[in-house]
Structures are given as C-alpha cells and as structure tokens.
Amino acid sequence: MTYDTSRRGFLSAGLALPLAGLSSKIGLFQSEISPAGTNSPVKLDYRMLGKTGLKVTTLGFGCMITSDPSVIRRAADLGINYFDTARGYQHGNNEKMVGAALKGKRKQIVLSTKTPGADKEAALKDLDTSLKELGTDYVDIWYLHGKDSPAEVHDDLIEAQQIAKKQGKIRFAGVSTHTGQKELLPWLAQKGVFDVVLVAYNFTMDSGMEQAVEAAAKGNLGVVGMKVMAGGFRSLKPGDPTFEKLHREGALLSALKWTLKNPNVSTTIPSMTDMDQLEENLKAMAQPFGGADEKLLAAKLEMISPLYCRLCGECEGTCAKGLPIQDTLRFLTYAEGYGQFALGRERFQELPVAQKTVRCGDCAECTVKCRHGLQVFARMSRAQELFA
C-alpha cells in the first residue's frame, strides 16, 4: 500500500476535524450513504475521539476473528472508518489480512494495532513488524495491549510510544485494558501521556465502570469500547440456537446500542465475521437506544443473573463461614457451563478442609448478597452437592 503519510495528506482526506470547541460529541457529523449493491441508505454517526481530532464512526470494526477480507472491505466501503487489530492476533496473520483487506483505503480509515511487548525494545520491534504486515508506514493508534493495572504500564513502554510518535510511525498512543479498569482509567487520564483507551464496556457492568469511563473522557482520552456484546454472549456463535434467538430478538444490537448511548464512548469495535453481522450492527448508528432495547437487555440480564457470576469480587469476605464465593462459583461453571466436571471437582477439592466441609444449608441465613441478583445460596449449595 502506498500513500501520502504527511499530516497534510491525511487532513485532506477529511478525517481530522479541528472542532475541539464543540460541546456535544454526538450526532454532529451524521451523513447518509448508500451501501454498495443496495438502495437502502446507511446512516453514519461520528464522534470525536478524545483530543486526537479524529472523527470516527461510532461503529468501528474489531478485526480479530474476521477470516474473510471481503467483510472488512465492505465495511470500509460503507463508511465505517475505524479498524482495530493487534500484533498478537493469530500470531500476526490477522494484521496481514487486515492490511490486504484495506489496501488502497488507508487514507479513508483510522487504523489501530497493539503490542504485547514487555519492554521498549520488544515493543518497538513489534511496531516495525506490524507496519510491515499491515503494509503501511504508520498506524493512527498504537495500544499497549492488555494492561490491567498502573504497574503494568511501565515508563519504558511509554517511552517506546513517545519514540514511535517522534519517528512518525504512530500518530496517537493508547492503552487497551480488560480488567482493573476502575483503577486504571483514572490513572491513565491523569498521566497525561496517552490519547486513547480501549476498554471492555457493556450492559452488564455497574455504574462504577461508567464513572471510570467518564474519568477517562474528562481527561481528554478517546474511549473505544470493546466486549460490547458482554460475557453472556461470548461462547455463542452463529448457528447456535441461543445465538440465533438473541439475534432474532435484536439483543446483540441492543447491547451495542447500550454502549453507544454513553456519550463518553467515541466508538466501538465489535467483532464481525460476516456480511449479515455487519448489516445488523450498522443499525446501531441509525437507531438510538430505546425502551425496547432496555426491555430486551433487562430480560437478558434477568436470564443470566441468577446463574452467571460476573466475577466482580464485591461479595468476597462477606460469607460468615469464610467461603470463597467467586472461586467456588467459577468451579461450578467449569462443570455446568463447559462440561468439565472433573476439573470443577478437582479445584473444589483443593480448597482448605475448613472451607470444603461447610454446607450452606447449615446456616440459618445467607450473609452473602449479590447486588446483581445471583442466587448465591442456591448456586453454592449446588457446588457443594456436586463436588463435596
């Protein structure tokens, strides 16, 4: 891929808007286009990505599990302009595929990748490899991949990002994170050396996460949402009856719209493997989150809450008998969710004797209250019944 790498060339492509003074981030840049091969218009919704000046479509494209480049090409033709990959996806094969898919479209899009590098040298080496595989000489956003606490964001890695910026190999520095976000996001915002954060953010999360995202946005970080379909959907695939049911009912789209209703989130990067998914997700830019979506997600939450431990850890230490609730329920998931009964029992049996001999039925009242509605007493009793 060859193109003009100068900032001027990039600006002329119309992606960066010097509109820092605008107060609202939503709906200012809406436009309509016709998708290739159809007559129905697609409404594109744009938001500013923090202080970067980049104008991104609220629906981006997570390329991680996409296998056919045609889906990515079509998304770009339809106007989606944010594409995300990582050095580690399929040991670099994903970057190669993304580079090939977006060949000739570099000026139209915002491209991000990530490094798992543990130190400056490794990270910069990764970056050079990424650029080669992507067929470009710069990426717009370069994330430090999967950092879950301030301690993991070493000065060495920050220096690597600064060097890469000076060399013109990256335009903006980012950090991607999946857990520990409530602590990490405010820290990243306050640090003042980052431009963008990629965060796990979905409808199953509590208001604490909302505040963390707000802190990031107030610190002028562009916020990109991932895992927007939530953990409850993670193991479901097209063809799976439950997936098809949720899809028919529009729950997946509702989950995407839920994330986008937060004005502090600039864009999202749901994984998309086929044209149907792409078409469906495009609707998130045209239809605001409404009562019907709320109802669908509430039903979904209700469905998963009694059984699904979100591993928030808030119940730890609240059992009068000192039982490790979160761990025990994870062992139960091994058995019931993944058919790994032996593994679940093995893990349970590794608990100290004082814990594995406790029976929840012996307590007059359960002291553990899950604010997400998980039926702790029933689920713990089930674990004891199965494993003890």
Place this chain on the structure above:
Amino acid sequence: MRIQLVLPLVLLFGSAASAQEYLDCQLVPGWEQSGTKREYTADNLYEYMDGNAESYLLYGFVRMQGITCTSGEKKLVIDVSEMEDSDLAYGMFASNSDPNQPIANIAMGGQVQPRRASFAKGKYYVEIAASPEGDHTAALQAFTTKMEALLEGRNTPPEALDWFPKDNLTSARLVPESVLGLRQLKRGYVAKYAQGQAFIVLEASPESAAETFKKVQTRFPEASPAKVGDEAFQAKTRYLEGICIFRKGRYLAGYANLPDSQEAVSRATKLAIRIP
C-alpha cells in the same frame, strides 16, 4: 501441504497419557519446572491472555493446561489447548502458523522456529514459546517430539484439505464460521492461491447442503447457473469478484476472488472432480 495416509502405531496401541505425562519439563533432560501448572477454561482464559482469548474461543476452546520450564537462563512456556474436536485443533494451528514457513511433519501439522513451536494432534493444540532472544530450535524440537508421542489423537490433517488442487496453493485452513464472509456457510476449509481462494463446506446431508445452497444463492441475485457438480451458479460480484459455488452431494464448494466467473467455473470443475 503434507499428506499422511497411514495412522502411526502410537494411535493404534494408544498411549493413555495423562496431563502430567505430556506436561512435564523433565521430558527433556536439563529442564526443570518453574512455578505451578496453569489451567484455564473458556470462562477465565482472558485472565491469561487478555485480548487474545476470543480467537481461541472461536475455534471451540475447551480448556488449556500449561507449564513453564527453565534451564539456566532459558525459559519455555508450554501451553496445551484442548479444542472441541481435532478439526478445530488443526484450524487453530493453521490460523496461527507462519504462512511463510513450511508445515513440518509433526502430528497433524506443526512448525518449529527459533523461538516458537506449535503443532496440532487430535483435539490438542500445542504452543511452546522460548526466551530470551536466540535460537532455541533444538530444545523446541526435543519437547515437540516428546509431547507429540505422548498426546493422544489423530495424526493426519483433515481429509478435505487434500481435495484442494495443489498448483499455486499458498495456504489452507479451517474457517470456523462464516466462510467467505457468508453466515450461511458455517464452517469449512479455505485454500488461498496465488490468485483467488477455494472453499469446501461439509454439510450433514445432501438435503441440508441443498437447502444451504439455495440460501447462499439468494445472496447473489446477479448469478447465473453453471454446470458443476449437482447444482451450481456463477457470478461477478464486488467483494468476492469472479465466483462459482456448487453443491456435490453433501458438500458445498467453489472458488472466489478470480478475475471473472468463467475462470471460477473452470477451477470449480477441477475441484468438483477431486471431491468424493
């Protein structure tokens, strides 16, 4: 692409290997285990590989067991992922292998490079990462050989891969969902060529294949019939370019991304002959 026609004796006689046996640093003299054994399921894999877990789940990940071995300053991180079936394990290997390196004669397929080895055997996908910088080929090869012998399962790549014509073939792999970006083609094999790509999707029966064929055909209103297999169509499209899709028995297959649909029909005809 390596072709293996005979199952090795190890499969015939079995080798009831436990996790402890194939996950043992002392399989190779001079190596010691560092730390405890790792174990992850689909539920918590993200704790180990934040940001990359989804690609494992895509290939039917069930669980992972791993150990870290050291020898002086040298370190090997060995992870064995159990997938739902051997085809998915092979798919995981193929999607993570280096397309610029040949596939080695290790179980269903493997690669040993200076700092990384990987292979698939049965429903297991094995990865070994070596550090620090340098050439660790000898150690990686030694562990690979030992583990390959201890792990149970199939040693031959999926049969369908052998049906793809070999001329100008650059890579072949299992795509676990949405072959060609079409949801109707749920799971199949895709071969990349110097120009264009071929695919084979295995359906449960000729009837279900015929039903899927109809659904796929509706996605190409510009298509015209072609004479390949039991039924076929050809089209010139924006994203898949010259394409020909046919059904033969319970298989759906075809070519895409060729300059024109006639070329796709011509190549599809050759592919159809190779499909039993």
